[in-house]
Amino acid sequence: MSRLPGLILAGGLSRRMGGGDKCLLQVAGETLLDRAIGRLSPQVGQVALNANGDPLRFAPRSLPVLADCVPGFVGPLAGILTGLKWAQGLGADWCLTIPGDTPLFPLDLANRLQQAVDDGAPAAIAASNGRPHPVFGLWPVTWITKLEESLARNRLGVWKFAQALGATEVSWDSDPHDPFLNVNTEVDAKELEAILRPR
Numbered sequence: 252m253s254r255l256p257g258l259i260l261a262g263g264l265s266r267r268m269g270g271g272d273k274c275l276l277q278v279a280g281e282t283l284l285d286r287a288i289g290r291l292s293p294q295v296g297q298v299a300l301n302a303n304g305d306p307l308r309f310a311p312r313s314l315p316v317l318a319d320c321v322p323g324f325v326g327p328l329a330g331i332l333t334g335l336k337w338a339q340g341l342g343a344d345w346c347l348t349i350p351g352d353t354p355l356f357p358l359d360l361a362n363r364l365q366q367a368v369d370d371g372a373p374a375a376i377a378a379s380n381g382r383p384h385p386v387f388g389l390w391p392v393t394w395i396t397k398l399e400e401s402l403a404r405n406r407l408g409v410w411k412f413a414q415a416l417g418a419t420e421v422s423w424d425s426d427p428h429d430p431f432l433n434v435n436t437e438v439d440a441k442e443l444e445a446i447l448r449p450r
Contacts, residue, residue, distance in 0.1 A: 255361060256343050257295035258317070258334035259287055260327050260386060261302040261309075261351035272308065274351030278440055279447035286354030288312060294361035295347055299337060301330040326407050327386050332398040339392040350386045353433040355446065363421050364389035372419035377431060379423045384431045385409040388418065 261274040261284060274284035284300075292298055299315040303324065306316035317337055319329040331348050338346035345368070347361055357363070360377065367375035368389055377387035386409055394416065401412050423430055434440050 254296045254341075254343055255294075255345060255347055255365070256297045256299070256334075256338045256341055257291045257347040257349065257361070258330070258337065259284065259291065259298065259300050259349055259351045260330040260334075261300050272302070273434065275308075276434065276440065278354075278434070278443050283354050283434060284309075284312070284351050287349060287351055287356075288314070290354065290356060290358060291347075291349060294358065297341065299334070300351075301333050321402055325402065327409050328398065328402060328407050328412060331386075331388070331390060331409065332395065332402065335390055335392050335395050335398065339395065343392065345389055345391055347389050348386060350433060352435070353384075353387075353431055354443070355428065355430045355432055356387060357423055357430050360387065361389070363423075367419045367421050373416060374413065374418040375421050376413050376418050377423065378420040379425050379429050379431050383410055383413075383420055385413045385418070387431065388413065 261272065275282050288298060299317055300309055301317050302309065303318050309316050317333050320333045320336055321329045334346040334348050347364065349356060364375040374391060375389045376383055376385045378384060397416065428446050432443060434443055
């Protein structure tokens with residue numbers, strides 16, 4: 252498990268939050284990205300960011316910043332492909348991916364997804380409340396060609412891709428809050444703040 256690389260996908264356009272780097276939004280005194288790094292780092296051997304544009308804006312984190320390996324801001328599937336190629340270059344067989352806007356994800360994410368693939372799943376994604384969260388996934392580098400083919404055919408949905416190839420869902424409890432709460436709007440940010448700063 253210590254050699255498993257982990258990629259934080261931070262390359263979205265953040266249209267619902269007015270654009271910019273949503274992962275750099277501060278909630279309860281810390282950015283979403285720094286919270287994600289803090290939770291992911293103990294679970295993996297190496298961490299990198301997937302983001303387009305000037306990588307210097309992330310320089311304080313001292314992490315590799317990987318631009319999408321396909322052009323056009325086509326979404327998280329491109330980020331996952333980028334992560335798999337990075338992992339392959341490291342000599343790893345798998346890559347764990349997470350989004351940069353969901354800072355409460357479980358501290359046993361890597362272990363439980365790893366267990367699913369050890370039990371025979373071709374890949375594993377997270378779920379809660381009966382809903383899949385496919386950007387939280389453990390993906391084999393052997394799927395690089397499949398990902399390239401999906402993107403070439405303009406099939407860009409991560410969930411549909413994972414479902415088509417038989418990825419297993421691993422579910423987490425949502426009590427006292429959903430660990431996969433993601434910040435897409437100001438309302439989401441306020442909900443996260445309430446969780447992080449309980450009265």
